[in-house]
Amino acid sequence: MDACHDILRTVFGYPAFRGPQQAIVEHVAEGGDALVLMPTGGGKSLCYQIPAIARQQAGHGITLVISPLIALMHDQVGALHEAGVSAAFLNSTLTGDEAYQIEQQLLRGEITLLYAAPERVSNARFLALLDSLFERGKLGLFAIDEAHCVSQWGHDFRPDYRNLTVLHERYPGIPRIALTATADDLTRADILERLQLEDARAFVSSFDRPNIRYTIVEKKDATLQLLRFIEREHEGEAGIVYCQSRKKVEDMAQTLVDAGIKALPYHAGLDQKVRQTNQDRFLREDGIVMVATIAFGMGIDKPDVRFVAHLDMPKNIEGYYQETGRAGRDGLPAQAWMGYGLQDVVNQRRMIDESPAGEEFKQVMRGKLDALLGLAEATDCRRVRLLSYFGEPSQPCGNCDNCINPPEIWDGTDAARKLLSTIYRIQQMSGISFGAGHLMDIVRGKKTDKVAQFGHDTLSTFGLGASFSETQLRGVLRQLIATGAVGLHKVAMDNGHSFDTLELTEGSRAVLKGEVQVGLRESASGPAERKSKRSA
Ligand code: ADP
Ligand code: ZN
Numbered sequence: 090m091d092a093c094h095d096i097l098r099t100v101f102g103y104p105a106f107r108g109p110q111q112a113i114v115e116h117v118a119e120g121g122d123a124l125v126l127m128p129t130g131g132g133k134s135l136c137y138q139i140p141a142i143a144r145q146q147a148g149h150g151i152t153l154v155i156s157p158l159i160a161l162m163h164d165q166v167g168a169l170h171e172a173g174v175s176a177a178f179l180n181s182t183l184t185g186d187e188a189y190q191i192e193q194q195l196l197r198g199e200i201t202l203l204y205a206a207p208e209r210v211s212n213a214r215f216l217a218l219l220d221s222l223f224e225r226g227k228l229g230l231f232a233i234d235e236a237h238c239v240s241q242w243g244h245d246f247r248p249d250y251r252n253l254t255v256l257h258e259r260y261p262g263i264p265r266i267a268l269t270a271t272a273d274d275l276t277r278a279d280i281l282e283r284l285q286l287e288d289a290r291a292f293v294s295s296f297d298r299p300n301i302r303y304t305i306v307e308k309k310d311a312t313l314q315l316l317r318f319i320e321r322e323h324e325g326e327a328g329i330v331y332c333q334s335r336k337k338v339e340d341m342a343q344t345l346v347d348a349g350i351k352a353l354p355y356h357a358g359l360d361q362k363v364r365q366t367n368q369d370r371f372l373r374e375d376g377i378v379m380v381a382t383i384a385f386g387m388g389i390d391k392p393d394v395r396f397v398a399h400l401d402m403p404k405n406i407e408g409y410y411q412e413t414g415r416a417g418r419d420g421l422p423a424q425a426w427m428g429y430g431l432q433d434v435v436n437q438r439r440m441i442d443e444s445p446a447g448e449e450f451k452q453v454m455r456g457k458l459d460a461l462l463g464l465a466e467a468t469d470c471r472r473v474r475l476l477s478y479f480g481e482p483s484q485p486c487g488n489c490d491n492c493i494n495p496p497e498i499w500d501g502t503d504a505a506r507k508l509l510s511t512i513y514r515i516q517q518m519s520g521i522s523f524g525a526g527h528l529m530d531i532v533r534g535k536k537t538d539k540v541a542q543f544g545h546d547t548l549s550t551f552g553l554g555a556s557f558s559e560t561q562l563r564g565v566l567r568q569l570i571a572t573g574a575v576g577l578h579k580v581a582m583d584n585g586h587s588f589d590t591l592e593l594t595e596g597s598r599a600v601l602k603g604e605v606q607v608g609l610r611e612s613a614s615g616p617a618e619r620k621s622k623r624s625a
Contacts, residue, residue, distance in 0.1 A: 092146065093118055096139050100172050107132045113292050117230065117266050118143040122289035124236070124281065125268040128296045129414035130390075133268045134165065137232035138202065140266070142174060145201045150227030153219070153256075154204045156234045157247055161388035162204040169202060178204035179215070192218055198227060207238070207249035210256065223260050231256050233284065235387075236267035237407075240279035242453060245387075250283070257285050265289070270414065271407045273479060275453070296410070296479045300417045301425050303471040304490040305464070307564070308430035311400055312341070316348055318398065318426055319378065326395040327371070330380045331412055333401035333436075341400065342380040355381035386412060392419035398426045402433035404440075405457035406464060406478050429465045431525065431567045434458075435589055438570060438577060455573070462571040467491065468498050468610050501565040501607040502600070504557050505574070507532055508566060509597050511550040512575070519543055522578060522590035529562050564609050566591075574600045 093114045097103050106114070110132055117123050117140040127133050141152035156162050162178040169176035177191045177200050194200050195218065209215045222228045239250035257265065267284055269276075281287050306314060315330065330345075332338045335356040345352035351374075353367040371377045372391055379385060383403075397416040403409045409427070417423025441454045464474050471489040476482070485492050511532050516522055530537050531545050534552025545551065554562060569575040574596040577589045599605045 092143050093139050096142050097135070100142060100174060101135065101139075102172075103135075106135075108294055109292050110135055113266075114139045114143075116290055116292075117264060120264045122264055122286060123266045124277075124286055124289045124291045125266060126277065126292065126296075127268070127270060127294040128298060129270045129411060130298075130418035131270070131294055133234070133270070136268060137230065137234075137266050138169070138174070141202050141230055141232070144229035149229035150198070150222060150225075151195060151200055152202050152230040152232055153228070154202055154232045154234060155207050155210070155250075155253060156204050157207060157238050157245070157250075158235075158388050159206070161234075162206075164388060164390070166202075166204060174202065175200050176202040176204070179209060180204075180206050196221065207247060207253060211249070211252050216255075216259070219260065223263075228260055228263050231260075231263055231265040233265065233267040235269060236280050236284065237269040237271035237276050239283045240276045241450070242273075242275045242279055242457075254283070254285055270411060273407055276407065296481055297472065297476055297483065298414060298417065299486070299488065300420055301413060301423050302488050302490075303413070303425050303475070305427045305429065305471065306490075307560075308428040308433075309560075311428045311430075312344055314428055315341075315398060315400060315426075316345070319345070319350060319396075320348075322424065323396050325376045327376055327391065327393055328378045328396040328398065329386065329394060329412075329415060330378060330398045330400060331383060331403075332380065333382070335382060337400070338380050338382055345378060345380065350378055351376055352378040352380050355379055355385040357382065357384040383408065383412065386415055389415065390418070391415075393421070394418070394423065395421075396424040396426060398428075400428055402427065402429045402437060402461065402465065404437060404454070404461075406461050406475065407457075409461060409464075410475065410479075427465070431563050431570070434462065434567050434571050435577060439579065439589070442577070443579075459571060462568075466568065466571075466610060468496050468608070496610040499561075499609055501561070501568070501609040502603065502605075504554055504562060504565045505569055505600050505607040506603070507550060507554045508562065508569065509574070509593065509601050511548065511553075512591050512593055512597075514548045514550055515545060516593070518545070518548065522592050524588055524590055525563070525566060528566075528591060529559055532562060533557070533559065561609070565607060568607055568609065569600070572596065574605075 097106060108131065113123055113125055113136045125133060125136055137152065137154065144152065159180050159182060162180060166176045166178050179188055179191060195203060219228065233253060238245045238247040240246065265286065267280060267286055330341060332341055335358045338354050338356045342352045342354035353370060355364060355367050371379045394416050397413045403412065413425035416425055437458050441451050460478060464471065467474050468491060470485040470492050472486040473483050508528065511528060527539060530540055531548060531551055532554035534555045536546050540546050566575065570577065573594060576592040576594040578592050579587050580590055581587045
């Protein structure tokens with residue numbers, strides 16, 4: 090359809106469509122339903138904005154865009170105004186009078202794209218407005234952005250998205266387009282089912298971001314590792330550092346500032362004004378490093394973010410991919426760097442175990458965590474792993490740590506069996522279970538006060554693993570916990586703290602019997618450390 094191409098050129102000023110945009114835009118402009126899976130930065134907005142303009146021009150009326158974030162709506166509407174497109178939003182930031190003015194403009198047919206939050210769709214006044222547009226044949230298209238929010242398997246579940254089926258049921262025949270950058274099979278199936286889009290045509294783009302180099306390192310001194318990474322490879326460049334807790338965000342931002350890096354903190358607990366200022370500075374100034382929780386990032390379109398670093402492991406691959414996808418939107422080389430360690434695995438496992446969710450949900454979450462751990466422990470191409478998680482076959486990329494510096498692999502099965510039988514013997518002898526540090530001391534034959542106090546130096550496995558380094562044993566233990574062959578048991582102490590003790594599980598037996606192999610990377614050392622070894 091030439092009309093769409095004209096709009097691309099005259100309204101948005103781009104000479105050509107990118108990837109699958111043209112097929113999507115034409116399908117939707119002609120009234121088809123669509124599910125669009127495209128990585129962050131792929132150009133999803135035009136996929137509904139151009140059909141919206143085309144359908145308005147053809148007399149079909151307005152496009153309603155459902156978007157989960159107010160900040161995102163503001164940006165989009167602002168950009169559309171700059172392009173000379175009539176757009177507006179209805180959300181909680183408007184006064185009653187402002188909302189009324191917009192409603193009147195809508196009814197007069199003066200607006201092409203209307204942005205609204207999902208909860209609007211449960212609002213009687215809003216539905217009455219849509220009713221009258223529908224009756225006049227002036228509802229042209231529904232666009233559902235960030236459609237993965239409908240799925241509880243995704244990382245951004247928003248219950249309000251579940252009500253969006255109202256649009257389909259109350260206004261049959263109006264075309265719908267749902268868009269997301271999150272697309273594992275489970276989420277995809279959930280979107281289709283929950284939004285009743287089974288008959289929609291699916292447009293699946295490649296999720297590869299070839300300009301992003303993936304590196305995952307084992308944490309030793311995480312702060313030092315991060316500092317080296319930034320100073321050696323990204324001095325003076327813009328980046329995002331993700332941490333799990335608000336406190337850690339603030340501490341890490343300060344640490345970076347002390348090291349002479351222009352860093353700012355961002356998390357939901359900061360004052361709204363501070364958050365806004367920090368975000369604005371990140372967008373406008375050069376070379377700012379934003380240290381943030383995952384509250385930061387959705388809708389941030391900064392093209393020259395040169396690196397995204399994770400100091401704590403995310404929950405799953407979808408989250409990891411969405412967050413790392415914020416690097417290198419301009420197509421120039423960028424890096425995704427992640428540190429992970431035993432404590433991350435313990436924390437994530439515990440969060441799942443202790444969540445109030447049902448057992449089925451927990452099983453799915455554990456599976457997703459295992460997939461991410463599989464990626465972290467992988468000895469082969471990271472990108473092949475990532476893309477295959479999204480159902481996309483590929484070849485080794487030459488642009489990830491494992492491709493550039495293939496790691497050495499060793500068989501950890503023997504060490505795993507020594508750890509497991511020691512856990513068993515401690516339990517037999519003392520009737521209680523202990524934590525990772527104590528276990529390691531026994532297996533490595535270190536006669537600490539605690540070991541002596543409990544007589545654990547008399548266990549037959551004492552010192553049996555003396556040939557293994559502590560790092561190696563930690564790596565093995567991490568895998569055993571990750572795969573459920575070792576269970577965690579939380580013990581509360583009198584002082585209000587708690588710690589995790591280790592226990593055998595159903596899954597232990599297969600490893601003890603030698604039915605399952607435990608393959609490990611040789612003390613995962615990232616590029617930063619290799620360099621330091623060389624210079625030492
Ligand atoms: P997404 O929502 O998929 O993350 P956006 O819609 O924000 O991506 O688009 C990412 C960037 O690519 C934006 O700066 C946008 O203007 C640009 N872009 C999208 N489509 C095209 C195109 N056909 N030609 C040139 N630039 C494009
Ligand atoms: Zn690779």
